[in-house]
Amino acid sequence: MGRKFVVGGNWKMNGDKNQINEIVNNLKKGPLDPNVEVVIGVPAIYLAYVKSIVPDTIGVAAQNCWKVPKGAFTGEISPAMIKDVGADWVILGHSERRTIFGEKDDLVAQKVAHAIESGLKVIACIGETLDEREAGKTEEVVFRQTKALLPAIGSNWDKVVLAYEPVWAIGTGKSATPQQAQDVHASLRNWLSTNASADVAAKVRIQYGGSVTGATAKELAACPDIDGFLVGGASLKPEFVDIVNATQ
Numbered sequence: 001m002g003r004k005f006v007v008g009g010n011w012k013m014n015g016d017k018n019q020i021n022e023i024v025n026n027l028k029k030g031p032l033d034p035n036v037e038v039v040i041g042v043p044a045i046y047l048a049y050v051k052s053i054v055p056d057t058i059g060v061a062a063q064n065c066w067k068v069p070k071g072a073f074t075g076e077i078s079p080a081m082i083k084d085v086g087a088d089w090v091i092l093g094h095s096e097r098r099t100i101f102g103e104k105d106d107l108v109a110q111k112v113a114h115a116i117e118s119g120l121k122v123i124a125c126i127g128e129t130l131d132e133r134e135a136g137k138t139e140e141v142v143f144r145q146t147k148a149l150l151p152a153i154g155s156n157w158d159k160v161v162l163a164y165e166p167v168w169a170i171g172t173g174k175s176a177t178p179q180q181a182q183d184v185h186a187s188l189r190n191w192l193s194t195n196a197s198a199d200v201a202a203k204v205r206i207q208y209g210g211s212v213t214g215a216t217a218k219e220l221a222a223c224p225d226i227d228g229f230l231v232g233g234a235s236l237k238p239e240f241v242d243i244v245n246a247t248q
């Protein structure tokens with residue numbers, strides 16, 4: 001269907017300059033499949049440093065941002081600042097932001113709207129908790145989270161990648177099975193065809209995230225509606241190259 005595979009590395013609050021040098025050297029060594037878009041999500045304080053050492057073929061993302069360009073918001077960074085240091089992407093709505101920092105759907109939507117308006121591309125994260133899955137509410141939750149984003153994204157779907165990250169699979173070593181992930185991706189795409197447009201549904205890339213490793217990536221990547229990964233722990237390790245190359 002012509003959706004370019006896109007693999008993001010979400011370093012979360014990990015890494016120092018030494019480790020970053022190692023990770024970037026490993027990415028440079030690759031070799032990385034040139035047909036895959038690669039984006040690394042780095043701690044804000046290292047955005048400029050990473051930009052200065054990483055090849056331009058690799059995108060750089062912030063892991064969060066605020067919803068206005070500037071002002072009295074101690075500790076926050078704006079999309080304008082992210083762009084100013086040369087990064088093009090931001091990860092928004094990650095489950096750790098939602099659960100630990102209490103970000104609700106409407107705040108995530110406001111951030112997405114402002115990031116897009118400021119010229120950033122967005123990886124927007126959605127996903128259910130274990131309780132929600134066990135209560136049979138996976139689709140309800142994923143659709144609700146996505147619905148909140150619709151007015152924020154408007155006609156800018158080409159600037160957005162969705163990341164389906166079931167919370168129970170994040171950092172647990174317990175990845176969704178390819179079938180579980182494929183099922184949610186397919187029903188989300190179907191929901192988008194009704195609630196956004198058939199064109200959006202056909203074109204939007206949906207990443208899977210949650211305990212993806214070099215060992216599990218190939219089977220997940222073979223699913224028709226999985227268009228890439230958002231990788232946490234393994235993005236700090238050499239096996240990230242294998243995950244990028246999972247469709248080869």
Ligand SMILES: O=C(CO)COP(=O)(O)O
Pocket residue numbers: 010094165169170171172173209210211212230231232233234
């Ligand atoms: O949260 C994630 C990526 O955003 C996934 O983390 P892990 O790959 O460590 O499970």
